[in-house]
Amino acid sequence: xxxxxxxxxxxxxxxxxxxWDGYAMPAISVGLWILSVWLAKRGLRISQTLEPIAxxxxxxxxxxxxxxxGQTSHFFIGQGISWLQTVRTVRPLTGRxxxxxxxxxxxxxxxxxxxxxxxxxxxxxxxxxFLIPRALMELxxxxxxxxxxxxxxxxxxxxxxxxxxxxxxxxxxxxxGFPRAAIGSPLxxxxxxxxxxxxxxxxxxxxxxxxxxxxxxxxxxxxxNIGLLRSFAMVDFDGTRWFPDSRxxxxxxxxVKTNDLPTLEHRRVRVKEVAFLGRVLPxxxxxxxxxxxxxxxxxxxxxxxxxxxxxxxxxNNVYDYWLNPQPRSDLxxxxxxxxxxxxxxxxxxLRAWLDARTGGAxxxxxxxxxxxxxxxxxxxxxxxxxxxxxxxxxEEFLFEQRxxxxxxxxxxLALLLRMQGIPTRIVIGYIANSQSWFSGWHNIRFKDAHxxxxxxxxxxxxxxxxxxxRSRELTTGIEVRDFVDALDLAWFMxxxxxxxxxxxxxxxxxxxxxxxxGAWISRHQAGSTMVFLSVVGAMGAGWLVFFSRGILRRxxxxxxxxxxxxxxxxxxxxxxxxKKSGLSRMPSQTPKELQAAxxxxxxxxxxxxxxxxKSFCETRYGGHxxxxxxxxxxQRALGRLKKSTALKGRDTIHSSGP
Numbered sequence: 012x013x014x015x016x017x018x019x020x021x022x023x024x025x026x027x028x029x030x031w032d033g034y035a036m037p038a039i040s041v042g043l044w045i046l047s048v049w050l051a052k053r054g055l056r057i058s059q060t061l062e063p064i065a066x067x068x069x070x071x072x073x074x075x076x077x078x079x080x081g082q083t084s085h086f087f088i089g090q091g092i093s094w095l096q097t098v099r100t101v102r103p104l105t106g107r108x109x110x111x112x113x114x115x116x117x118x119x120x121x122x123x124x125x126x127x128x129x130x131x132x133x134x135x136x137x138x139x140x141f142l143i144p145r146a147l148m149e150l151x152x153x154x155x156x157x158x159x160x161x162x163x164x165x166x167x168x169x170x171x172x173x174x175x176x177x178x179x180x181x182x183x184x185x186x187x188g189f190p191r192a193a194i195g196s197p198l199x200x201x202x203x204x205x206x207x208x209x210x211x212x213x214x215x216x217x218x219x220x221x222x223x224x225x226x227x228x229x230x231x232x233x234x235x236n237i238g239l240l241r242s243f244a245m246v247d248f249d250g251t252r253w254f255p256d257s258r259x260x261x262x263x264x265x266x267v268k269t270n271d272l273p274t275l276e277h278r279r280v281r282v283k284e285v286a287f288l289g290r291v292l293p294x295x296x297x298x299x300x301x302x303x304x305x306x307x308x309x310x311x312x313x314x315x316x317x318x319x320x321x322x323x324x325x326x327n328n329v330y331d332y333w334l335n336p337q338p339r340s341d342l343x344x345x346x347x348x349x350x351x352x353x354x355x356x357x358x359x360x361l362r363a364w365l366d367a368r369t370g371g372a373x374x375x376x377x378x379x380x381x382x383x384x385x386x387x388x389x390x391x392x393x394x395x396x397x398x399x400x401x402x403x404x405x406e407e408f409l410f411e412q413r414x415x416x417x418x419x420x421x422x423x424l425a426l427l428l429r430m431q432g433i434p435t436r437i438v439i440g441y442i443a444n445s446q447s448w449f450s451g452w453h454n455i456r457f458k459d460a461h462x463x464x465x466x467x468x469x470x471x472x473x474x475x476x477x478x479x480x481r482s483r484e485l486t487t488g489i490e491v492r493d494f495v496d497a498l499d500l501a502w503f504m505x506x507x508x509x510x511x512x513x514x515x516x517x518x519x520x521x522x523x524x525x526x527x528x529g530a531w532i533s534r535h536q537a538g539s540t541m542v543f544l545s546v547v548g549a550m551g552a553g554w555l556v557f558f559s560r561g562i563l564r565r566x567x568x569x570x571x572x573x574x575x576x577x578x579x580x581x582x583x584x585x586x587x588x589x590k591k592s593g594l595s596r597m598p599s600q601t602p603k604e605l606q607a608a609x610x611x612x613x614x615x616x617x618x619x620x621x622x623x624x625k626s627f628c629e630t631r632y633g634g635h636x637x638x639x640x641x642x643x644x645x646q647r648a649l650g651r652l653k654k655s656t657a658l659k660g661r662d663t664i665h666s667s668g669p
Contacts, residue, residue, distance in 0.1 A: 015145035016109060017048065020096050022138050023116030026123030027089040029131075040093060047100040057101045069094030089122055109150055117143075130495075130502035140178055144170055186509070187517065229287055229441075231452040234278040237443045238295040239463060239475060240455070242288075244314035245437040250355050251404070253422065253437055261310035261318060267299045267333075275299055275333035281452075282328035292317040293440055293455075296334040303330030314436065327507075343434060343467060351434035351467065354426050361406055365427060375433050379466050379476060382427050386420055386478035389413075417479040421462040424478040434467040438475075574636040581645045582627035585620060585652065592656040602628055619652040 021044050028037040070091035077084025092115050099112065120139055127135065148170070232240070245253035267275070278295070282288065285305065292306065297315055305328045308320035343351065357365075368385050369378040393414040405426055408419055418437075425435040442461040443453040463477040586596050586605075594612060596605050606624045610617050623645055629635035637645075 015142050015149050016113060017100060019139070019142040019146045020044075020100075020112055020116045022135065022142060023119035024093045024096060026127070026135060027086065027093050027119040029123060030086045030089070030126050040097075043097050044100070047097050051101045055101055056103075057098065059102065062095055062098055065094045065098040066091045086122060089119055092119065106150070106153065109153070113143075113146055113150065128507050130498045133502065140175065140182070144174070144178070187514070190511075226456050226458060227284070228454050228456050229284045230280055230282040230293070230455050232278060232280045232293075232443060232455060233452045234276065236276070237278070237453060239438070239461065239477075240293040240295050240441040240443065241314075241316055241438055242291050242293050242440040243438070244312075244316055245439065246314075246350060248353060248422075248426070256312075256314060256436075259312040259314060261312050264298055264301055264309065264311050264317070266301075267335075269300070272300055272333050275336060277331065277333050279329065279331050282330070285322055285324040285328055287457075288322065290319045290322045292319065292330060292332070294332055294334075295443075298332045299335040300333040301330065302332075306330070314438070348434055351436060352429045352432060354429040355405070357430050358403075358406065361409070361430075364409065365430060368427075369431065375431065375466075376468055376471070376474070378431055379428055379433060379474075383424060383464075383476045383478045386424060387480050390415075390420070390480055392416070392480040418462045420478040420480075421464045424464040424476060428464070428466050428476075436465050438463055438465050575630050577637060577642060578626045578630040578645075581623050581649060584649055585623045588649070588653055588656055589620075616652060616655060619648040619655070622648050 021041065024040045024044060025037050028040040031037075068091070070087050072094075073087035073090025074084045076090075077087055096112060096115060099108065104112070120135070123132065123135060244256055244259075246256035246259075247254040276296075280293070282305070290306075292301070292303075292309060294315075294317055298311065298317060301309055301317070303309075305325045306319040306322040309317050310319075311317050365382075368382055372378045372381055391414040394416050405423055408415060408423055421437045425437050428435045439460070439462045441455045441459045443455060444459060445456070446453050461479070463475060463479070465473045465475055467473050582602070589596070589609070592613075594608065600608075602624050606617075606621060609620050626635070626637065626641065626645055630637065
């Protein structure tokens, strides 16, 4: 388990397992890996012939399990590689097999890049940056034919914090500066929304939907005074169930001029679960302007619901919209009014109850307010309320149960108002009642799904009415989930969503900053010269101290600590170069015997091999310490030897030594 290569293999297996929803598969994969390493330490060995079986079996199992609800079979080959990687830990591997394991783990890490789009990838990235250099150094050390003594800690120079700093700086420069125009294609969403139920299911019957009270975040919205977010409108009622308005025509959004946008209410929405939107963009009012890149041809129907022709999952699922502060009140036709006032037959008992609730109110708006207040104040919210009878469900709800979830209140209020001749519809969407203290964004989760009633009054247009009793207080204070969502949002907005437009904005901002700095220097030439020279002098002094400390540390490292390590490493490199040229060192051959063979077979290489052999013998057996000039000369000798063997490659004499 101390092997950096094995740890990196485990990281690749975890990335592959995270292609599944949840953490069950990563936990199982880690458990199997730990078990295999433990069995290897206990001395258990398996036959190499079982590895193809493990690869094929893993692929078959990954494909079969991927057909389960909520999972995917797109990465079944990676599951087979994970099984192969796990099985291989129970037997010794050759150098080529170890290299294959590292490459396979890199591929699995790349798979993780495509599916882990939240801030969890930060930890995977840090682990990969730490383990990859160590795994490669470990592999290089094991390939050397020289086995160091117990006093030699490593055949390769240690990795310092400066090395990691260079790696991170290079990563940041490449990430920011690499051209990002038209790289890749839209990601396909890997979740099946039907596997957990739809938004309509979670509202109309929460007891049969896997999404009821789920804390999974669907999207996040930013803005002031956010109202109820609309997704669907239910108009037709058959006596038992409500249905969307299938006759509602779609029309284009009447966009205002961009110069007028600062005067409108702005909303920004970041979508995490595109598949659950159902090609609908949730909004909290009439839209005057809309922008986004993950949908095509947004249209608006009569009920102010925005539907898109198509929608896909990308790395930048963000859309902005601006609300119309003075929406136009559309008149409803006689045919639509008849549909909006359709209701079951009213029994004498229900009529008496309804007259008692609206007594003293003659105006339709007042009647609606009285019924709404009575249901909200005298009834109880209950997510798990019993199923009502198919016949007289409204009366059973009003006179017997007097409890239920939001859909029952929205349905009851809509039907009661229709009995009073008031056109109504049920709207399904979300209520933004959870605002992150850290980011200021509202986190919209499945448990925030809501249903309410909208009534039409000729003088006022459509008015929102919500008769559902409040089951809980609004979320306040600092929560761990809010902190996690804030981190996730920062990662998504600044890293995952970093596209060509953001890159251009970053470069233009840097150019504007440089221009303003130059203008300031030109205006304050007298004092700015001294400031500029002071800054340059401080930076130069800092770099001088930095490099001088590095040189001194390197000199101390060579003369006091790593002389034997470096000499052994250079000697091993020389043996590898000679082996590629046809001269292999026998296991029983001493360094002097090998040098004698080189002198007799390849005399023109003696000038480069003799110093390496001499330094190895003197430092390994004579206690000699290298200085900086000797170390540099050994590196130059190996470079010349490598060039000479490359030019002589066709004429090498294959020999195993004298």
